[in-house]
Amino acid sequence: MVDVQNLRDNRNIDIQKVGVKGIKYPIIVLDMSNGTQHVNATINMYVNLPHHFKGTHMSRFVEILNDYRGEVNIRTFRRILQQMRERLNAESAHIEIDFPYFIEKRAPVTKAKSLMEYRCCFCGESNGSRVDFLVGITVPVTTVCPCSKEISSTGAHNQRSIVKLKLRFKKFFWIEDVIKLVEASGSGEVYSLLKRPDEKYVTEKAFEKPMFVEDVVRAVAEKLNSQENFPWYSIEAENIESIHNHSAYAFIEKT
CATH class of the missing domain: 3.10.270.10 (Urate Oxidase;)
Incomplete structure (x- = not known):
C-alpha cells in the first residue's frame, strides 16, 4: 500500500510541532508512600516535520505510549523522547503528560483520612543534542x-x-x-x-x-x-x- 505520509510535499514549509493531542491514557507513576500509583493522564505528543514530508505517522505516537504506560516517570522520560525521535524519524520531540496525583492526608485533630488531589505535569523536549525536562505541580x-x-x-x-x-x-x-x-x-x-x-x-x-x-x-x-x-x-x-x-x-x- 502507498504510504501517503512519506510522499513529498511541494510547498516546502517546515512544521515545528505535529502529533496527537488530548490522549486519555492510564499510566503508572512513582509514589513515595506506596511505590506506584495508577492515574488517568491527558497526553500531548509532538515531533517536528521537515518540509519535504507530507505527514507524520500518528499511530506511532500511541504505540510508543503503550510501550511505556507502566513506567512513565522522571527516570524514563528521556527514553520516551528518544523513542519518539527515532521511530518518527524526527529531529525534535515534545511531550506533555498532565495527571492527577493523590496523597492521603490526615485531618490535623481528628486524624480523619482522605485523599487530596494535586495536578501534575511532566513536560519534555529533545532535539538530539539537548533534552529539556520540566515537572509541573499545582x-x-x-x-x-x-x-x-x-x-x-x-x-x-x-x-x-x-x-x-x-x-x-x-x-x-x-x-x-x-x-x-x-x-x-x-x-x-x-x-x-x-x-x-x-x-x-x-x-x-x-x-x-x-x-x-x-x-x-x-x-x-x-x-x-x-x-x-x-x-x-x-x-x-x-x-x-x-x-x-x-x-x-x-x-x-x-x-
Whole structure:
C-alpha cells in the first residue's frame, strides 16, 4: 500500500510541532508512600516535520505510549523522547503528560483520612543534542490577608490560593516533598475532609500566619533556593479573593 505520509510535499514549509493531542491514557507513576500509583493522564505528543514530508505517522505516537504506560516517570522520560525521535524519524520531540496525583492526608485533630488531589505535569523536549525536562505541580493552600487582620477588630478575610510550580532539576526528587514545601509556604493547608475540631484548628492556625500573595511566592522561592537540586524554577500564585471579584497574583522565575 502507498504510504501517503512519506510522499513529498511541494510547498516546502517546515512544521515545528505535529502529533496527537488530548490522549486519555492510564499510566503508572512513582509514589513515595506506596511505590506506584495508577492515574488517568491527558497526553500531548509532538515531533517536528521537515518540509519535504507530507505527514507524520500518528499511530506511532500511541504505540510508543503503550510501550511505556507502566513506567512513565522522571527516570524514563528521556527514553520516551528518544523513542519518539527515532521511530518518527524526527529531529525534535515534545511531550506533555498532565495527571492527577493523590496523597492521603490526615485531618490535623481528628486524624480523619482522605485523599487530596494535586495536578501534575511532566513536560519534555529533545532535539538530539539537548533534552529539556520540566515537572509541573499545582498545590492549593489557604491564605489570610495581613492587611485585613491588621485593621479588623475581629476576624480577617481568607481565601484558597493556587500555587503552580515548574521545576528543572539535577537529580530525582519526590513530588510529595515539593508539595509539602509549598503547603508550608501558605497560611494553612487545604484538606478534602475536615470535622468540626479540625475546622477550628485550621482556621485559628491560619489566622496566626497571615500572608499576602507576594509572601507565598517568596516563601516558596526561599525554600527552593536552599536546595541545590533546582537550577531553574517558576512560581505563580493566585489568590481567589473572597471579598473581591478578581484574584491577586504574583510570579517569580529563577533564571
